[in-house]
Amino acid sequence: MDATAPKPVRTTCPYCGVGCGVLATRRPDGTVAITGDPAHPANYGRLCSKGSALAETLALDDRLMHPSIGGARAGWDEALDLVAAKFSEAVAEHGSDSVAFYVSGQILTEDYYVANKLMKGYIGSANIDTNSRLCMASSVAGHRRAFGTDTVPGTYRDIETADVVVLTGSNLAWCHPVLFQRLLAARKAHGTKIVVIDPRRTKTADAADIHLPLKPGSDVALYLGLLGHLMRNGRVDRHYVESFTTGMEAALAVAEPWTIDAVADATGLPQVALAEFFELFATTENVVTVYSQGVNQSSFGTDKVNAILNCHFLTGRIGRPGMGPFSVTGQPNAMGGREVGGLANMLAAHMDIENPTHREIVQEFWASPAMAERPGLKAVDLFRAVGEGRIKALWIMATNPVDSLPEADTVRAALEVCPFVVVSEVVTGTDTLAYADVVLPAAAWSEKDGTVTNSERFISRQKGFRIAPGEARADWDIIADVGRRMGFAGFEFDGVAAVYREYAALSAHRNAGTRDLDLGAHAGLADDDYDDLAPFQWPLPASGEGVDGDKRFFAAGGFFTPDRKGRFVPTPVRAPQSTVSEHRPLALNTGRIRDQWHTMTRTGASARLSAHYAEPFVEIHPDDAATYGISPAGLVEVESDFGRVVVRALVTDAQRQGSVFVPMHWTDQNASAGRVDAVVRAATDPVSGQPESKFSAVSVRPFKARWHGFVVSTDGLGLDGCDYFAVAPANAGLRAEIAGLADIADAEAFATEVLGAAGPDCEALSYFDRTQGAWRIARFRDGRLVAAMFVSAEPVAVSRSYAAGLLGKPISGADRLRVLAGRGGRDGADEGAIVCSCLSVGINRIRAAIKAGAKTVDAVGEATGAGTNCGSCRIEVQKLLEADAAAGSVEAAEPVLDAVEG
Numbered sequence: 001m002d003a004t005a006p007k008p009v010r011t012t013c014p015y016c017g018v019g020c021g022v023l024a025t026r027r028p029d030g031t032v033a034i035t036g037d038p039a040h041p042a043n044y045g046r047l048c049s050k051g052s053a054l055a056e057t058l059a060l061d062d063r064l065m066h067p068s069i070g071g072a073r074a075g076w077d078e079a080l081d082l083v084a085a086k087f088s089e090a091v092a093e094h095g096s097d098s099v100a101f102y103v104s105g106q107i108l109t110e111d112y113y114v115a116n117k118l119m120k121g122y123i124g125s126a127n128i129d130t131n132s133r134l135c136m137a138s139s140v141a142g143h144r145r146a147f148g149t150d151t152v153p154g155t156y157r158d159i160e161t162a163d164v165v166v167l168t169g170s171n172l173a174w175c176h177p178v179l180f181q182r183l184l185a186a187r188k189a190h191g192t193k194i195v196v197i198d199p200r201r202t203k204t205a206d207a208a209d210i211h212l213p214l215k216p217g218s219d220v221a222l223y224l225g226l227l228g229h230l231m232r233n234g235r236v237d238r239h240y241v242e243s244f245t246t247g248m249e250a251a252l253a254v255a256e257p258w259t260i261d262a263v264a265d266a267t268g269l270p271q272v273a274l275a276e277f278f279e280l281f282a283t284t285e286n287v288v289t290v291y292s293q294g295v296n297q298s299s300f301g302t303d304k305v306n307a308i309l310n311c312h313f314l315t316g317r318i319g320r321p322g323m324g325p326f327s328v329t330g331q332p333n334a335m336g337g338r339e340v341g342g343l344a345n346m347l348a349a350h351m352d353i354e355n356p357t358h359r360e361i362v363q364e365f366w367a368s369p370a371m372a373e374r375p376g377l378k379a380v381d382l383f384r385a386v387g388e389g390r391i392k393a394l395w396i397m398a399t400n401p402v403d404s405l406p407e408a409d410t411v412r413a414a415l416e417v418c419p420f421v422v423v424s425e426v427v428t429g430t431d432t433l434a435y436a437d438v439v440l441p442a443a444a445w446s447e448k449d450g451t452v453t454n455s456e457r458f459i460s461r462q463k464g465f466r467i468a469p470g471e472a473r474a475d476w477d478i479i480a481d482v483g484r485r486m487g488f489a490g491f492e493f494d495g496v497a498a499v500y501r502e503y504a505a506l507s508a509h510r511n512a513g514t515r516d517l518d519l520g521a522h523a524g525l526a527d528d529d530y531d532d533l534a535p536f537q538w539p540l541p542a543s544g545e546g547v548d549g550d551k552r553f554f555a556a557g558g559f560f561t562p563d564r565k566g567r568f569v570p571t572p573v574r575a576p577q578s579t580v581s582e583h584r585p586l587a588l589n590t591g592r593i594r595d596q597w598h599t600m601t602r603t604g605a606s607a608r609l610s611a612h613y614a615e616p617f618v619e620i621h622p623d624d625a626a627t628y629g630i631s632p633a634g635l636v637e638v639e640s641d642f643g644r645v646v647v648r649a650l651v652t653d654a655q656r657q658g659s660v661f662v663p664m665h666w667t668d669q670n671a672s673a674g675r676v677d678a679v680v681r682a683a684t685d686p687v688s689g690q691p692e693s694k695f696s697a698v699s700v701r702p703f704k705a706r707w708h709g710f711v712v713s714t715d716g717l718g719l720d721g722c723d724y725f726a727v728a729p730a731n732a733g734l735r736a737e738i739a740g741l742a743d744i745a746d747a748e749a750f751a752t753e754v755l756g757a758a759g760p761d762c763e764a765l766s767y768f769d770r771t772q773g774a775w776r777i778a779r780f781r782d783g784r785l786v787a788a789m790f791v792s793a794e795p796v797a798v799s800r801s802y803a804a805g806l807l808g809k810p811i812s813g814a815d816r817l818r819v820l821a822g823r824g825g826r827d828g829a830d831e832g833a834i835v836c837s838c839l840s841v842g843i844n845r846i847r848a849a850i851k852a853g854a855k856t857v858d859a860v861g862e863a864t865g866a867g868t869n870c871g872s873c874r875i876e877v878q879k880l881l882e883a884d885a886a887a888g889s890v891e892a893a894e895p896v897l898d899a900v901e902g
Contacts, residue, residue: 009465010037012452013051014106014445015597017329018042018179019454020051021535024446024465032058032446032465041535042156042454048177048870049595049609049837054445056606058466062427064441065470076471079438080478083395084485086420090392091123096370098392100127100382104399105135105331106598108450108462109340110499111475112333114491115397116341116348117366118479122488124370126353127391129344130337131399133379134691135330138296140338140346141688142305143327145569146313148561149350150338151516153553154288154324155456155537160186161322162288164280168197168219168308169294169694173204174594176292176328177872180204184871193284195277197222198294199589200619200661201654203875210277214267216587216659216695217576219295222274223307224571225263228255229278230314237316244557247568251310254570266573281311286322293330293591297693299577299683306569313568319555328455332462335453339517340503344376345689349507350517365509366490378689379405380682387414395422397475398442400599402431403667406680406691407642424475427601429669441472445602448474449496451533457551459519460535497530508542516553516560576695577683580658584640584697586624587659590676591693594872595837596665604670607729611801611834615726615737616647616674619661620700625651628700633795635703635724635739638662640696643678646703646724648737660700664693671726672719705739707773710796710822711754712736712804713787718756732808733786735800744791751777755787762786767820778819783810790822798822801842802830835876838869846877850884857881 008023021040025033034055038045067079090098101119103112112130119128143150159165160182172180184207186192196208197219205211214222230236231252241248260278264271281287289312295304309325317323329335341348351358353375363371377385383405385391394415405411415421415435423436426444433439442448447468453459468474476499483491493499501523508520520542525533537551559566580587595609603609618636630636632651637644638660647662655661666674683692705724711717714733719725724739744750747768762779769775774792778785785806790796802824811819824830824844831842841864849863857877861867867874 008035009463010461011463011465012332012460013047013054014332014462014602015048015050016176017331017334017455018176019332019452019458019460020047020178021460022047022051022054026465031055040460041458042456043178046178046181046870048872050597050603052838052869053603053606053609056608057602058446059605060469062429062605063444063469063472064425064428064439065472066441067471068439070437076473079440080481080485083422083438084482087123087393087482088486090420094392096123096125097127097376098390099123099125099394100129100377100386100391101395101397102379102382102399102401103128103130103337103342103397105130105132105334105337106398107337107475108333108448108452109336109459109503110450110496111397111479112337112342113340113348113499113503114476114479114483114493117490118483118488120341120347120353120372121362121366121368122370122483122486122490124372126344126372126374126376127382128342128376129379129382130342131379131401131404132331132334132337133343133689134297134404134693135293136296136327136334136338137343137378137688137690138298138301138305138685139291139327140343141302141685142309145302145687146306146309146567147554148559148567149516150346151553151560152327152335152455152457153319154326155550155552156182157550158288158322158324158326159183159290161286162192163286163322164193164195164284164288166195166197166281166287166289167204167208168289168291169296169304170290170292170328171198171202171204171591172290172292172328173202173207173872173875175330175592177594177870179328181871193280195280199656199659203594203872206875206879210273210280212267212269212273212277213656214269216589216656217298218267219304220300220307220571221258221263221266221573222269223304223311224255224258224573225260225274226278226281227252227307227311227314228258229260230282230311231255233282235282236314240316241314244554244559245313245566245568246563247570248314250570251568254572285317287317288322288324288326290326290328292328294694296690298690298695299685299692300574301685301690302687303571303574307571310568310571313566319552321550321552324552326455332454333452335455335457336451336459339453344378344382348503350515361510362506365506369488378684380684380689380691383411383414386418389417391418393420393422394418395424396432397424398426400430400432400601400667402435403599403675404664404677406677406682406693408675408678409643410682424478426472430599430601431668431675440478441470442478443468443472443474447472450476451500456537458535458537461533495527497525497527500530501525511541514560576692578681578692578695578697580697584699586698586700588638588640588679588696588698589659589661589694590664590680591661593663593665596663598665599667600665600670605729607731607804608837608840610728611840612837613663614728614735614800616645616663616666616671616676617650618647618700619650619652619655621655621657622651622653623657624660624700625649629702630700631702635705635708637701637703638676638679638698639700640679640681640698642681643675644673645676645679646673660698666726670728672722672724674726703739705741706743707740707791707793708795709738709789709791710736710798710800710803711738711787711789712807713755714807715786716756718753721750721753730804730807735804747775747777747791751789754789755779765816765820776820776822778816780811780816783812784808785811785819788819796822799824799830799832801832801834805831836864836866836869836873839865841866843880846880850881855881
């Protein structure tokens with residue numbers, strides 16, 4: 001091995017809660033190579049498309065480099081003095097509950113810890129909440145009701161050793177792709193059965209042995225039916241129930257009326273499908289139930305969680321290898337935030353703010369001058385309080401609530417009237433920044449150091465391998481500095497390792513096995529040992545007990561309730577708070593897509609990740625599309641009582657009739673009207689405070705554009721004259737879908753306006769068909785394509801990937817005519833709709849491989865590379881193969897792709 005070769009830095013992926021290990025290697029030219037860490041226990045070297053593209057998101061073009069006040073550059077002292085003064089003044093004049101922090105699962109555990117300490121232990125308010133409230137709060141609440149604490153009892157290995165894995169409210173194939181690939185490998189090895197419970201036929205459902213497309217919001221009825229079935233058929237673990245739990249009779253009394261007839265009526269599922277699922281669960285010992293946002297994001301999400309836990313309690317299937325309920329988190333450090341009290345109703349180290357003994361323990365350890373004594377405002381209520389004027393100073397860290405909270409237009413209006421708003425951010429392009437009085441540049445992934453906790457309680461180091469640009473600083477350091485400027489002791493940390501040691505010591509303080517979270521073995525961890533810390537699963541007490549082997553909870557009881565028994569929780573059926581009506585006849589569901597993350601501040605910089613879906617869309621059933629006059633690939637207005645979006649129609653029978661699905665990622669930064677959370681009603685679970693993001697009553701109608709267009713440019717775009725636009729990166733510039741409500745009077749003038757610097761001074765080639773209202777313009781500079789515009793009366797029929805791929809390339813002769821055609825020739829240059837984002841493999845290349853004789857997914861992978869990296873596109877490849885076999889021609893396979901391609 002070359003001793004001079006760059007050494008990789010072991011760090012952790014900043015995306016979902018799987019917590020994959022990453023090897024980042026700085027090359028001599030300053031670029032970075034990203035690979036999966038084969039030694040990390042979460043992923044063993046595998047990365048999904050987003051993780052694989054991390055190096056493509058590290059450019060500094062849009063980074064915040066310096067603090068600012070009122071939009072003007074300021075120094076750190078000036079900015080932090082102002083923050084400290086404004087928060088201190090608000091507390092002095094209006095009380096401690098007049099200020100608030102809104103933080104994020106994107107910050108590290110050490111950042112969360114210092115923020116929680118400052119707000120709850122020194123300012124004296126619990127008004128600190130996190131965007132994890134939008135993702136996992138119902139799981140937290142369900143765990144606390146059943147277990148006495150927020151404990152995930154199992155491990156990823158349980159998913160691999162189970163005989164049946166039930167995925168409920170989880171599109172695992174797209175939202176946690178690496179974990180899904182581990183599941184598929186287990187099925188291949190020993191025949192694991194996969195059950196998917198989801199109203200949509202997602203890519204996960206396509207891989208299932210059983211798919212139960214239940215009516216939205218009917219999950220509790222389904223699990224009550226299962227609970228009753230287990231009881232009636234003698235599948236009760238009497239020893240476990242009697243020894244380790246309480247409350248069974250009350251839970252069973254609620255379940256008793258839920259016969260299979262009643263469940264079928266409530267869920268819309270055939271009795272035969274229900275009977276098959278119930279019997280499979282009843283007769284299989286090793287069952288793992290994986291649940292995620294489809295369960296949590298509900299106005300009765302906590303009851304959904306407890307309905308699932310009740311079934312595992314009744315059968316004693318918890319805490320042993322290959323069985324148990326398993327909540328998979330959405331963000332990289334949602335778990336870490338939960339552990340250190342990032343939620344308004346929690347204290348640090350899994351202690352409860354309602355518990356006076358826990359408050360005493362924390363206050364004693366912190367030497368706290370003003371301890372919060374009651375839960376603070378949860379996310380939705382917090383921003384309502386901002387709008388009502390009750391919050392005088394608000395600090396937002398590493399999140400974008402103007403786009404991500406429900407009734408997002410109301411959130412935006414609240415920030416407009418808030419007297420003082422601080423935003424700690426990494427990039428310049430977020431919709432929330434516009435409302436900040438003070439902007440603080442924070443260190444980003446690749447620059448900051450600390451720890452994160454994944455869904456199976458593994459704590460891993462996230463390590464910096466680049467110097468933070470400009471004056472950017474770590475979040476914990478910024479928060480601690482403000483604490484000191486407010487006059488508080490207890491914030492003199494000499495580095496991030498010191499923060500971690502303090503947190504570890506608090507977790508062990510007066511614990512002695514009475515609390516689940518104990519990191520006492522690390523209370524004295526040296527800086528060098530912290531720097532080299534390998535991934536480990538908590539608990540890790542100073543005594544060393546339970547250090548070896550997999551750490552599972554509750555196989556033999558030992559819950560953290562007062563009597564140390566697990567609690568069954570009765571879960572009556574309730575309806576979603578939104579109600580469809582003649583005025584709003586459809587139920588809106590929101591969620592993620594495979595290749596984008598949150599509001600795209602990171603993944604939106606990658607052309608490769610934008611190739612699969614380059615604009616916001618709505619999935620709608622063909623019958624609903626026909627009813628409301630929606631045409632395939634047409635533009636659609638989706639509207640609720642709170643807001644509207646304009647999105648592209650993806651007409652598909654994978655979507656349940658009566659419901660529509662719109663992804664959550666688009667913002668005002670990249671679309672004219674794509675902020676779907678402006679449409680979502682801010683209904684919340686009364687226990688967890690989590691919003692109902694899966695059910696809002698909406699109406700749909702065609703967006704009656706007079707013209708549609710697709711445009712690519714190396715020199716930027718001017719889109720102000722477009723009534724609709726969605727812009728995305730291309731390899732050498734930008735691509736955009738555009739449309740307008742009025743006719744274009746002068747095509748050349750309009751093209752000059754949109755194409756900007758790629759103007760009339762360039763060589764131009766154009767085509768006009770005025771009878772069809774269609775025209776195409778291509779512009780070249782120094783023989784290279786710098787811009788192209790395609791316009792027609794209907795959605796433009798061009799290959800987006802082909803046209804975008806030509807940007808910046810030398811093109812001459814007859815090949816310039818292909819630019820206007822918008823399609824490649826037979827030489828394979830036109831990928832078509834992208835299927836595999838990891839390796840940029842399109843449908844045309846897969847189609848050619850199948851035509852050439854590739855008859856299996858592996859054979860297609862060998863020929864094209866598709867499905868050989870993260871594997872999340874293997875299901876799509878399989879569908880192409882199946883359609884080819886059924887139709888006798890691969891041409892028939894194209895409609896199965898979830899890509900809006902002309």
